[in-house]
Amino acid sequence: MDWFEEYESEIRAYSRVYPVVFETAENAKQTDENGKTYLDFYAGAGVLNLGHNPPSMKAAMIAYLEKNGVLHSLDMMTVAKRDFIQAFVETILRPRNMDYKLQFMGPTGTNAVEASLKLARLVTGRSHIIAFSQGFHGMTLGSLACTANEVFRNAAGVTLDDVSHWPFDNHTGGGLESLDTLRALLENTSGGLEKPAAFLVEAIQAEGGVNVASQEWLLALQKLAHDVGALLIVDDIQAGCGRTGRYFSFEGMGLEPDIITLAKGIGGAGTPMAMNLVKPEHDRHWKPGQHTGTFRGQNLSFVAGREALRFFEDDKLLSETRAKGEIMREHLQKLAEAHADKGYAVRGKGMMQALDVKDGALAKAIAHDCFEHGLLFGPCGVGGQVLKLIPPLTIPEDELLAGLEIFSDAVHRQTEAN
Ligand SMILES: Cc1ncc(COP(=O)(O)O)c(C=O)c1O
Structure with a gap:
């Protein structure tokens, strides 16, 4: 000790x-x-x-190590990565009729959030992001600006700009009426609130105190995002990958986020990986190599993550x-x-x-x-x-x-x- x-x-x-x-x-x-x-x-x-x-992932990783499978490959193509991509598309995306590109970045959740914010800003040419009270999105400066907790924010040492926080669905001052107020401000040319590049939301706030947003509120938020030309980013880093009894925490609600951030459970065995699901029409705004990271796509995580997906082949x-x-x-x-x-x-x-x-x-x-x-x-x-x-x-x-x-x-x- x-x-x-x-x-x-x-x-x-x-x-x-x-x-x-x-x-x-x-x-x-x-x-x-x-x-x-x-x-x-x-x-x-x-x-x-x-x-x-988990035994199946442990065995797959041991076998991969034993055969000298490539461990580190930056974002080069590997067999392990192809197997993961194919399994994710066939097991998760296609059965749900979801059309998304898979973007890998540095292997923690905050990297996924940073990439999503950057892309939303690239796509819209706007800088402002609207996040929500008690939201938690990570510790690097862009994500931290979206994280609400003052203990974390106070450690930044710089101003955390370009983000406003609005009350989450079931927090004081939140709910559908409050989204109407937000809409009125954004649609009024003298409302004083800059139109956002994106709304960043957790369908279930995990660190924020397990606050479950209603379907109605999430759909209203999605409509507001579309109406004001902003992207809807759902941060499913903690509540996704099966935790809620559906693969995605918002599944079955009629939501079609522009970007879904995933990390934590996606690597399967505690092996780090982060991945954004990005609508193809937004993904085409990236230039090759514009958002890099030495550890974007760890092959051991692909191997374990591929095995993890077998758990979702049926219900x-x-x-x-x-x-x-x-x-x-x-x-x-x-x-x-x-x-x-x-x-x-x-x-x-x-x-x-x-x-x-x-x-x-x-x-x-x-x-x-x-x-x-x-x-x-x-x-x-x-x-x-x-x-x-x-x-x-x-x-x-x-x-x-x-x-x-x-x-x-x-x-x-x-x-x-x-
Ligand atoms: C919803 C959500 N987003 C982002 C993060 C940040 O992930 P990481 O700690 O891997 O950077 C977390 C971590 O708890 C989280 O719960």
């Missing part, structure tokens, strides 16, 4: 909340170097939708996700009812479910209690008051129930102690 405290930067965050050294992991379990096993209801903040070390995993999501929701609902006087709220979709305990200090105490009893998860939302549970979609039902039990006990204990 001393090595971390003495030599690793003060920037450490999760390692302070979970002060053990992890050594091995399998599906929904993570074991520390002293042999204590934890149930993982955090899943790498949405990276490990298919669990830790088995997704229907299990919806069923397990129901179990989670019922469990949280009972907890909220048991403490009805506290006004706890349950929110979520599929296997992203959360209990809002309306108190950051209490949320912290619950997370610590869970950790002591062998369950990992991460609070989110304003002041960290929302307990977000995102176990791997592949978690066996008995482990899901065991984790929920630990969670309930901790909520009861800490609520009573509070």
